[in-house]
Amino acid sequence: MFYFLLRRFSLMVVVLLLVSIIIFSLLNILPGDPAMLILGQESSPEALEALREKMGLNDPLPVQYLHWLTDSLQGDFGKSLRDNNDVTAILLKKVPITIQLAFMSFAIAVLIAVPAAIISATRKGTSLDYLSTFFSLSGVSFPPFWLGILLILIFSVGLGWLPPSGFVSLAENPVRSVLLMLMPALALGIRLAAELTRMLRSSLLEVLQSDYIRTGYAKGLMERAVVFKHALRNSLIPVITISGLQFATLIGGVVIIETIFSIPGIGQLVYSAILARDFPVVQGAVMMMAFSVVIINFMVDITYSILDPRIKVGGER
Incomplete structure (x- = not known):
């Protein structure tokens, strides 16, 4: 375990x-002068040069x-550069907002994907x-920003059930x-639910054809016990990889959704900072x-060994 953690930590670094x-x-090859952004275009060349020297912008890259x-x-x-506030303090204020959105999105995806995949795999060939x-x-074909606009048109403009945008802690x-x-999380x-459903269904279909599953049915076990106690647990190994990567993507890829729904999280902060x-x-x-991405990937590796005791953290079987 120690050598595994050391190796993973080194890779993370x-x-x-x-x-x-x-x-x-x-960022440093993009056009734009931070000194001019702070002082304005009407500032004198001497003031600009003094600020560049103070900020270290004249030093080699x-x-x-x-x-x-x-x-x-x-x-x-x-x-x-806009308001001279501490960047770390700004990020710490924004992170909980994005994490809330990511957790709600992931919870919705799991609540949809797990029942849908189980029903689909155990009722193969049915309607x-x-x-x-x-x-x-269809879920993986529609981009999230399109779904977001569609949800606003239906539930806010059309039905008036949900507020169109904004944030309250x-x-x-x-x-x-x-x-x-709710709407940005949906x-x-x-999209995440569609990907998880497809992956979990394929994994379940493969596991349900295993010998130990047929043995369970032969012993008289109920279908619920076979599916949930034996098949589902062993089907989660490949799904966890997708789930971990997708959750990391949710945290780092919410720029457009947060901008559409006026959510003041990390995504909207990055968008406005780039502009x-x-x-x-x-x-x-x-x-x-x-x-956050490398930490989540590390947690996924640890979860492997918990779900399947045959998988050792050292890579041996």
């Missing part, structure tokens, strides 16, 4: 280092990167199976918060997203 180099390089990396390792992502297959194919008003998050969760050329905010947000 390498991945985060590569991400930091890529994001720092890409490798030197700028090392300074930024050193500060980032200490939890300091710098100051926002229920065809309906589940149609949902899987759970602490302030739990009911209002859930209602505001827009993200339906404003607020490089410290973009760098800090991307690094936080990358960190």
Whole structure:
């Protein structure tokens, strides 16, 4: 276990280092002068040059990167170029909002995918199976932003059941918060549910043809016991990989959905920071997203060994 954790930790460090180099390089080759963004276009050349020198923008890029990396390792992502607020404090305010959206989306996906996949796999060739297959194919075909706009037109403009956009924290008003998050969570969760349904159905069909499943039926076990106690657990191994990656994608890929529904999370923050050329905010947000992805992948690896004792964390069987 120790060597496995050490190996995974080393890989995480390498991945985060590569991400930091890529994001720092890409942002610094984009057009735009941070000094002019702060002082305005009417500022004098002398003031611009003095600010560039103070911010270290005149240093070579490798030197700028090392300074930024050193500060980032200490939890300091710098100051926002727009309002001079601490980037770390800004991110800490936005992260819970995006996590709430991601968890609601993932919960909706699981609540839809697991029953649909079980019914489809155990009733293969029936109308229920065809309906589940149609949902899987159509769900992955519709982009989340299109689903989001469609949900607004139906449930807000047409029926008036749900508020179209906005955000209220759970602490302030739990009911209002859930209602505001329901449509964006559905827009993200339906696509994820379609992918999970297809994957879990295929995995269940393969497991249901195994010898130990036939032995369970031969012993007189009820179908519910065979499916839920034996087949479903062994079918989750490949599904967990997709679930972990998709949950990480939810956290890092909510830019468009948060913008459509006016949710002040990480996604909307990144979008507005890119438009404003607020490089410290973009760098800090991307690094936080990358960190969440590698942590989730690490948790997926650990979950493998819990679900299937034959899988050892050291890679031996």
